[in-house]
Amino acid sequence: MRLCSIASGSSGNCIYAGTDTTHVLVDAGISGKRVENGLNDIGLTGRDIDAILITHEHVDHIAGLGVLSRRYGIPIYTTEKTADAIQETKSVGKIPEELFHPVCAEEAFTIKDLTVNPMRISHDAADPVGYRFSYGSSHAAVCTDLGTYNDYTVECLKGMDVLLLEANHDVNMLQVGSYPYYLKQRILGNRGHLSNENSGRLLSRVLHDNLKKVILGHLSQENNLPELAYETVRMEIDLADNPYHGGDFPIQVAKRNEVSEMICF
Structure with missing residues (x-):
């Protein structure tokens, strides 16, 4: 895959x-x-x-x-x-x-030899979903645009070989930045976007020995930096109550305007 x-x-x-x-x-x-x-x-x-x-x-x-x-x-x-x-x-x-x-969320379907299973996410849209993929024993997920996560989110993202997860903003950059108040509140709200810190905390709950790659995606151009997202997520893994450290897993930041590395697994 x-x-x-x-x-x-x-x-x-x-x-x-x-x-x-x-x-x-x-x-x-x-x-x-x-x-x-x-x-x-x-x-x-x-x-x-x-x-x-x-x-x-x-x-x-x-x-x-x-x-x-x-x-x-x-x-x-x-x-x-x-x-x-x-x-x-x-x-x-x-x-x-x-x-x-x-x-529909939690109703898997197939496209040729690829199995797709949508999952519910919390975002201010009509009926948003993330997507999980399975091919043989390989599993991946794409999960962005979620203002918050819960135990359901964690269960959905366990066992992935590759995970593309949102790390949208640095909270401090957003709070002191030029966005109007209503937009800041939308982004920070439960139907907005996942901060670097919360991305790291969510990731810390789904880590496992066979996780091959983490991709941080959907970064804000105005309220984040690739280096900041990377370091914050690694720090949250270090601080979390689990046996892992931020350097135990390969983490890359998806590029905004160009194709990122192809991951084969």
């Missing part, structure tokens, strides 16, 4: 997951051209994509969806409420109804 971030950040998100025979995208929140260029960088084209899985309808997750789905007739998998919200987003353009395939 393989996983790779084509783009990840507050300005746009697109993640590739696949096997030798199956290729899917999680979100298409950058332009269709940038998605195409990213796919070319990993040896694929839009014609190779079997499905686009949408987490929620915010524009940084669907900006290129209309262009890609119409051009190649790519099936779109998302919750019914999210599909309705996408169809009401004028900037995406009209997408043929038959391309939408409804999914």
Whole structure:
């Protein structure tokens, strides 16, 4: 199985997951051209994509969806409420109804040889989900855009070989930054985004000996720094009540505007 971030950040998100025979995208929140260029960088084209899985309808997750789905007739998998919200987003353009395939949290489905299991997340969107993938004994998850987590979240993310997890903001940078008060409160709220500290705390609860890679994603351009996210998450692991240390696991920060390292597992 393989996983790779084509783009990840507050300005746009697109993640590739696949096997030798199956290729899917999680979100298409950058332009269709940038998605195409990213796919070319990993040896694929839009014609190779079997499905686009949408987490929620915010524009940084669907900006290129209309262009890609119409051009190649790519099936779109998302919750019914999210599909309705996408169809009401004028900037995406009209997408043929038959391309939408409804999914529900905790109801697994297959795309060729890849099993996909959506999970509930807490975000201010119509009906947002994260996605877990299984192929044989390999497991991965993409989990961003969650203002908080609970025991359910922890259970969903246990046992992964590779985990892409949100580390959106540094709380102090956000609080002293230029964002208006209402936006700061939204980001900090339970339906907003996961801070570096909370990302590290959540990660500390799902660590296990066979975890092969952690990718920190959806970093805010204004309220975070890659080095700060990396060091804060490692520090939270060191402080946590578990046998692990921050240096025990390979952690990378997904790049905002370019393709990150392809992870094979």
